[in-house]
Amino acid sequence: MKVQRLLPTEDAADLLGLVEEIADGELAPRVADFEARGEFPRDAVRTLGRAGLLGLPYPEEHGGGGQPYEVYLHVVELIASRWLAVGEALNVHTLSCHGLARFGTDVQRKKHLPDMLGGELLGANCLSELEAGSDLASMATTATRDGNDYILRGTKAWVTHGGIADYYAVYARTGGPDARGLSCLLVDADTAGLLPQKREKKMGVSSSPTAQIVFDHARVADDRLIGRPGKGFLIAMDALDSGRLAIGACAVGLAQAALDYAADYAKKREQFGQPIMSFQGIGFMLADIATQVSAARALVLHAARLKDAGLPYSIEAAKAKLFATDMAMKATTDAVQVLGGAGYVVDHPVERWMREAKLLQIVEGTNQIQRLVVSRAL
Known part of the structure; x- marks a missing residue:
């Protein structure tokens, strides 16, 4: 389509x-x-x-x-x-x-x-920790001042591109115990003491490496500090708002692919002498997916236009991420159902899309966090 x-x-x-x-x-x-x-x-x-x-x-x-x-x-x-x-x-x-x-x-x-x-380098973000996922204020990784350098100590979790990135945007504690003590440092991948760990084994998106990154007294020059000390929480929140929109766009793309594949299959697959698309149980399911995909795309783009206009968009980004990723989970699940037994085998990509959709409900803030953001704004 x-x-x-x-x-x-x-x-x-x-x-x-x-x-x-x-x-x-x-x-x-x-x-x-x-x-x-x-x-x-x-x-x-x-x-x-x-x-x-x-x-x-x-x-x-x-x-x-x-x-x-x-x-x-x-x-x-x-x-x-x-x-x-x-x-x-x-x-x-x-x-x-x-x-x-x-x-x-x-x-x-x-x-x-x-x-x-420029296109040759690949970046990654070191934000989450095993004990500090959505609760960034409890972050334990530290960056201690030592002359003209910072010494990084700690472990970051769930780092996409962990082990293959050329540089990392690392969030660490340079000050007090709350969110105001966080800062952001730009760290080259070849920095001594930056130690990528074994890749995680995930249920989907297998071609994207995810790994913990250990910082064992990694020395980083102070001119790699982004913004002033203590600015890290604000930088992270600002980045997450933008990232939520991109995850929403990923969800729309995934759901669109599932819709297109399932609709094409339903037009070709015949039962009782006619394409299964002609049965309301299938046709209406696909109609609902198509409507939800369009609605999610509209939400994502509306928030983006607010951002482009310099207007507040944080709440709209949370709504868009929440709706689009929940929609993608349902759309891919329904696409598997449309294909029936064929949808459950790897010969068709819908089973992979269903596994991949689950990730989008988790990254850039779980959908429960998005509901919290929206509900507090009310």
């Missing part, structure tokens, strides 16, 4: 055309093999970078694409519809640049952003 997109500029339409060519030519034919082997497609992500897609929402003066966030989310959705791990990689890398782009000094941005946005 061809998605009708109302784009803000003609350039955006050309950009989406390029993205679709890359997604169909470089991503879709390879996803099943890479997911089965659990191998990260670094060359594919590098292709995105060389096409200018790893820095889309950042200023052109620093090597970015200068695109509205709304356009960036269209790109994320399209890529995720072909390969979720690559859509997630785009989001993770973009967020790893967020703190520097938004809160760094002019000197820091001029020095680091061009390489980070």
Whole structure:
């Protein structure tokens, strides 16, 4: 089903055309093999970078694409519809640049952003800990001042791109015991004492590596501090608002892929002498998915337009992430049901999409946290 997109500029339409060519030519034919082997497609992500897609929402003066966030989310959705791990990689890398782009000094941005946005480097974020997931104020990783350096000690969990990233945006405690004591440091992957651990074994998105990162007295120069000391919590919250929109876009892309596949199957699969699409039990299920996908896309893009206009969008981002990811879980589950027994075997991608959808209800703040955010705003 061809998605009708109302784009803000003609350039955006050309950009989406390029993205679709890359997604169909470089991503879709390879996803099943890479997911089965659990191998990260670094060359594919590098292709995105060389096409200018790893820095889309950042200023052109620093090597970015200068695109509205709304356009960036269209790109994320399209890529995720072909390969979720690559859509997630785009989001993770973009967020790893967020703190520097938004809160760094002019000197820091001029020095680091061009390489980070240029396409050759891959970033990651070290935020969560085993005992401090959504409760960032209880973060235990420390960055202790030692002359002109900081000494990092602690362990970060659930780090996407852990072990393969070229740099990490690391959140650690430089001050007191509450949220005001957190800071953000930009740390190169080859820093002595930065120790990636064994990859986690996950139920889905197997081609995207997730691992703990141990910091064993890792020494980082103080000019790698983003913003002033104690700014880390604000940087993290600002990044999470943006990231929630991208996860919502990933969810829309995943659900759209499931809808398209299930609808095509239902038009070809015959029972009792007619396509199963003609039975209301199937046709109405697919109609509901189609409606929910459109609703989720509208929520995500509405929040993005608020962000682009410089208006508050945090609550709308929480709503969009919550609705879109819950929708994707149901859409992929229903797609498996439409295929029946065929949906439960790996010959068809719907079982993989169902497993992948679960992740989206958890990352960038669980959906229970999103409900908390929205309810408090009421």
